[in-house]
Amino acid sequence: MPFNLLVLFCLCYVVMLFLVAFLAERRAAEGRIGWLRSPLIYTLSLSIYCTAWTFYGAVGYAARSGLEFVTIYLGPTLVFIGWWWVLRKLVRIGRQQRVTSIADLISSRFGKSNLLGVVVTLIAVVAATPYIALQLQSVTLSFAVFASGTPEGWALPNRDATAVWVAGGLALFTILFGTRNLDAKEQHHGVVLAIAVEAVVKLVALLAVGAFVVWGIGGGMAAVFARIEAASVPDWVIKPDRWFGMIAVSGAAVICLPRMFQVMVVEDGDERHMALASWAFPAYLMLMSLFIVPIAVIGLERMPEGSNPDMFVLTLPLAEGQAGLAMLAFLGGFSSATSMVIVESIALATMVSNHVVMPLWLRLAPQSAMTGDVRRIVLLARRLSIIAVLALGYVYYRMSGGSVALAAMGLIAFAGVAQVLPVLIGGIFWRGATKSGAVAGLAVGFCVWAFTLLLPFFGPDTVLSAAVFDHGLFGLGWLRPQALFGVTGMDPLVHSLFWSAALNTAAFCLVSLFTFPGPVERMQGAAFVNVFDADAAGPQGWARGRAEPEALLVMAQRILGEEAALSLFEGEARAQGKGGYLPDATPDFVAGLERRLAGSVGAATAHAMISQIVGRATVSVEDLMAVANETAQIMEYSAELEAQREELTRTAGALREANEKLKQLSVQKDAFLSQISHELRTPMTSIRAFSEILTEGDLPPEVVANYGRIIHDEAIRLTRLLDDLLDLSVLENGSVQLNIGLVNLQQLLDRALAAASHTRPERDFTVLRDLPAESLFLRTDGDRLVQVFINLISNARKYCDAAQPELKISVRQRSGRVMVDFVDNGSGIAKQSQGIIFEKFARLTDQSRAGGAGLGLAICREVMANLGGQVTYVPGRGGAAFRVTLPFRLEKRAA
Amino acid sequence: MAKRRAPLFLKRKSYRLRRLRDAARLLPLVGGFLVLLPILWSPSGSSGADTAWDGIYLFVVWFGLVLVAAALAPGLVHDAPEGDGGDGEPR
Numbered sequence: 001m002p003f004n005l006l007v008l009f010c011l012c013y014v015v016m017l018f019l020v021a022f023l024a025e026r027r028a029a030e031g032r033i034g035w036l037r038s039p040l041i042y043t044l045s046l047s048i049y050c051t052a053w054t055f056y057g058a059v060g061y062a063a064r065s066g067l068e069f070v071t072i073y074l075g076p077t078l079v080f081i082g083w084w085w086v087l088r089k090l091v092r093i094g095r096q097q098r099v100t101s102i103a104d105l106i107s108s109r110f111g112k113s114n115l116l117g118v119v120v121t122l123i124a125v126v127a128a129t130p131y132i133a134l135q136l137q138s139v140t141l142s143f144a145v146f147a148s149g150t151p152e153g154w155a156l157p158n159r160d161a162t163a164v165w166v167a168g169g170l171a172l173f174t175i176l177f178g179t180r181n182l183d184a185k186e187q188h189h190g191v192v193l194a195i196a197v198e199a200v201v202k203l204v205a206l207l208a209v210g211a212f213v214v215w216g217i218g219g220g221m222a223a224v225f226a227r228i229e230a231a232s233v234p235d236w237v238i239k240p241d242r243w244f245g246m247i248a249v250s251g252a253a254v255i256c257l258p259r260m261f262q263v264m265v266v267e268d269g270d271e272r273h274m275a276l277a278s279w280a281f282p283a284y285l286m287l288m289s290l291f292i293v294p295i296a297v298i299g300l301e302r303m304p305e306g307s308n309p310d311m312f313v314l315t316l317p318l319a320e321g322q323a324g325l326a327m328l329a330f331l332g333g334f335s336s337a338t339s340m341v342i343v344e345s346i347a348l349a350t351m352v353s354n355h356v357v358m359p360l361w362l363r364l365a366p367q368s369a370m371t372g373d374v375r376r377i378v379l380l381a382r383r384l385s386i387i388a389v390l391a392l393g394y395v396y397y398r399m400s401g402g403s404v405a406l407a408a409m410g411l412i413a414f415a416g417v418a419q420v421l422p423v424l425i426g427g428i429f430w431r432g433a434t435k436s437g438a439v440a441g442l443a444v445g446f447c448v449w450a451f452t453l454l455l456p457f458f459g460p461d462t463v464l465s466a467a468v469f470d471h472g473l474f475g476l477g478w479l480r481p482q483a484l485f486g487v488t489g490m491d492p493l494v495h496s497l498f499w500s501a502a503l504n505t506a507a508f509c510l511v512s513l514f515t516f517p518g519p520v521e522r523m524q525g526a527a528f529v530n531v532f533d534a535d536a537a538g539p540q541g542w543a544r545g546r547a548e549p550e551a552l553l554v555m556a557q558r559i560l561g562e563e564a565a566l567s568l569f570e571g572e573a574r575a576q577g578k579g580g581y582l583p584d585a586t587p588d589f590v591a592g593l594e595r596r597l598a599g600s601v602g603a604a605t606a607h608a609m610i611s612q613i614v615g616r617a618t619v620s621v622e623d624l625m626a627v628a629n630e631t632a633q634i635m636e637y638s639a640e641l642e643a644q645r646e647e648l649t650r651t652a653g654a655l656r657e658a659n660e661k662l663k664q665l666s667v668q669k670d671a672f673l674s675q676i677s678h679e680l681r682t683p684m685t686s687i688r689a690f691s692e693i694l695t696e697g698d699l700p701p702e703v704v705a706n707y708g709r710i711i712h713d714e715a716i717r718l719t720r721l722l723d724d725l726l727d728l729s730v731l732e733n734g735s736v737q738l739n740i741g742l743v744n745l746q747q748l749l750d751r752a753l754a755a756a757s758h759t760r761p762e763r764d765f766t767v768l769r770d771l772p773a774e775s776l777f778l779r780t781d782g783d784r785l786v787q788v789f790i791n792l793i794s795n796a797r798k799y800c801d802a803a804q805p806e807l808k809i810s811v812r813q814r815s816g817r818v819m820v821d822f823v824d825n826g827s828g829i830a831k832q833s834q835g836i837i838f839e840k841f842a843r844l845t846d847q848s849r850a851g852g853a854g855l856g857l858a859i860c861r862e863v864m865a866n867l868g869g870q871v872t873y874v875p876g877r878g879g880a881a882f883r884v885t886l887p888f889r890l891e892k893r894a895a
Numbered sequence: 896m897a898k899r900r901a902p903l904f905l906k907r908k909s910y911r912l913r914r915l916r917d918a919a920r921l922l923p924l925v926g927g928f929l930v931l932l933p934i935l936w937s938p939s940g941s942s943g944a945d946t947a948w949d950g951i952y953l954f955v956v957w958f959g960l961v962l963v964a965a966a967l968a969p970g971l972v973h974d975a976p977e978g979d980g981g982d983g984e985p986r
Contacts, residue, residue: 247931275972282961
């Protein structure tokens with residue numbers, strides 16, 4: 001097959017993946033999640049466990065050591081059919097704590113410690129690098145097989161260039177779909193669906209090759225069985241230590257691998273999904289390994305001596321002249337490699353940005369955390385991390401020379417991530433596990449793994465000198481990398497596994513026993529271990545009443561985005577029985593907000609950011625008592641009292657607020673009466689005075705004209721005031737006649753802008769609009785709506801105090817309603833005044849008394865109420881921001 | 896007789912549910928045992944010609960585990976209450 005055609009095929013395949021991901025993202029953005037989150041997709045996405053290592057390497061593995069390759073799948077099988085033990089709890093914790101990665105889970109469990117996050121991130125990156133290199137290698141190898149045209153072809157003119165192209169393309173795809181949104185909890189629908197498609201592709205490809213080998217070449221089941229029985233080459237002797245060790249390490253890896261954790265817990269954890277995956281994923285693994293042995297045996301039989309068994313899946317169909325099948329097999333291998341790299345780099349990038357970049361940035365520039373745009377920085381950090389992770393994999397690939405057997409590299413990575421398991425299991429089952437213990441366990445495990453497995457893998461005299469191999473570190477005989485403590489004769493992998501697991505667990509347990517956890521740590525420990533108890537919700541140590549809700553809102557907007565943050569705050573405010581967007585910063589609310597933010601930037605960072613606003617978290621004695629189970633009953637009682645007390649406090653607060661408002665209103669009413677008499681009297685006085693002069697007669701005609709005009713102007717002013725008052729009373733009575741028709745929002749805004757331009761025309765006023773979003777049709781009363789718009793725009797023109805005044809009009813649609821925002825860049829409206837601006841006769845300043853009597857916003861409010869919508873003030877947007885919300889279709893009221 | 900605070904015997908349905916969970920917990924242990932069994936019947940040193948039969952055995956066990964897990968899974972999700980219910984018997 002021509003090489004160019006192959007590249008074309010690959011590109012088509014990638015374009016199709018892009019399309020799938022893109023459509024899924026769009027569907028999700030429209031809120032039609034539906035089957036995107038079905039258990040089936042979930043199970044298929046789990047198949048990233050099967051990488052190119054499975055696809056190509058398993059056959060090579062079977063050709064070298066017989067049935068031992070199944071251990072890699074038996075471990076995960078046991079873990080999944082035993083989901084009731086560990087996975088169920090992990091998934092529940094992941095959902096409750098909004099975990100973003102395995103590093104985040106561990107850091108969160110041990111008191112939101114960032115040190116632990118960094119340690120786990122480090123382990124994950126070091127272990128994943130060879131794994132990513134392995135995928136690049138297998139794709140390059142498979143290209144090479146096609147390129148040379150001969151089955152044993154090895155020499156592709158520029159293999160490195162291929163690897164660079166592959167790595168670059170993967171980085172692009174990952175950045176495009178992996179870092180579009182920030183909240184790791186609600187994203188990646190595109191990636192997950194693409195992964196699911198790839199899962200099907202690789203399964204179909206491997207089964208097709210297997211079926212071809214068994215029925216096409218081998219001559220049916222029985223014949224192949226006989227051949228396997230007779231074959232001498234995979235002479236398999238079960239090695240009990242390796243058999244057991246590899247089942248254990250692959251079982252550990254399926255929980256701890258960053259990419260598995262990403263799809264299993266972070267993307268879409270749900271008990272329903274888990275239940276299907278508990279048997280469907282093992283079934284998938286079984287199908288993947290069903291034909292491995294036949295392919296290996298027939299391959300060894302038919303292929304020439306010395307051909308690479310890792311590539312049998314490709315070379316066997318090629319040698320038999322089945323180009324189409326070989327193409328399918330190639331795509332299968334390609335998709336296993338790409339899906340793995342994409343998810344792994346997303347997972348690692350999340351860890352690196354949340355646990356390394358963000359904390360560093362918060363420390364270096366604590367002020368900018370409160371003022372800068374956090375979202376952009378987090379996304380940038382993630383994108384750079386993705387590139388860095390892939391670059392690291394590429395460098396490793398170049399360094400290792402791309403010559404090592406696939407399986408060996410994969411197993412090293414497995415053993416590396418398995419070091420996290422003791423701490424993970426200890427963390428979710430044992431309340432006594434402490435942060436110091438976890439750090440000690442992880443550090444010991446990582447060092448032992450690196451010293452006994454990772455570094456020796458490069459061979460003597462590369463990283464470790466030959467002297468270290470023979471005589472141990474520092475010449476100490478018991479520190480030989482492959483014979484620790486003088487234990488010789490063990491398989492190097494099992495040796496490393498045994499010692500790292502033993503020392504890791506021992507350090508973790510011993511240090512945990514002798515250290516004392518901090519308060520936050522104890523609370524988190526209780527929340528994790530007792531996750532199935534409904535009321536263990538984690539620490540709520542935020543001091544009462546110290547947080548300014550508006551500051552919290554501003555910060556939340558920077559991380560979650562304006563819309564999400566506003567609706568979160570609005571919902572909470574409603575739950576507290578308040579209107580508007582600013583709820584009270586109760587400890588419950590702050591804790592919930594922290595968890596929500598943790599879904600975006602990780603627990604440790606979220607904790608640090610909130611504490612910059614709220615102050616240090618203080619864990620009170622009552623909070624600690626909640627941890628102790630013995631006092632649970634007393635606590636329950638006092639919690640009830642507490643709830644009642646809080647309810648009372650809230651009611652009292654609401655009453656106080658209402659009272660305050662009433663007082664202000666009464667003051668305003670008095671002010672209005674004097675105001676209205678003043679407003680009525682001033683024009684009246686001048687009308688009377690000038691008409692008196694006119695009745696005297698005997699005046700030059702130009703003076704008569706002048707006085708007549710003054711009288712006319714004053715009469716108009718009077719009429720306008722009376723019109724406004726009349727209008728308001730009609731609107732308030734609800735007896736207004738609406739003229740409902742189909743109107744274009746854009747035209748309405750044009751009209752409003754034109755009409756409002758008479759207000760302070762001397763000011764240079766910039767209006768920013770979003771024309772495409774505006775072009776939509778509404779069924780409502782257009783004239784009334786324009787009246788509201790004119791009012792809001794003229795208000796901005798009148799009161800915006802910026803040197804370069806600017807008004808931004810943006811239009812959004814959400815659940816059948818249209819929201820039109822008018823945001824200017826002035827100093828906004830002070831918090832204490834926000835409640836009364838919509839009241840009648842409220843005027844905040846006496847600056848530019850050009851307007852009416854302070855009825856504008858009151859009329860707006862009544863108009864919108866009549867149109868089935870509302871107009872509200874949105875705090876925390878920089879300047880004064882008004883939001884007009886109305887339904888697409890206003891139904892005629894039932895008369 | 897004094898009133899009991901909790902019923903001594905559970906209703907049939909919740910009793911079944913708890914036993915189902917026990918079965919789900921036992922399954923991986925059984926699976927582990929079956930999967931580790933080949934260690935016992937392949938003494939090291941013998942020639943490795945039994946790949947085919949070992950393979951058949953392993954795949955049959957595998958398939959059986961998948962079937963049992965598939966049979967248990969639906970019952971575990973439906974009306975699973977919030978509590979863990981780990982202790983099996985009422986307190």
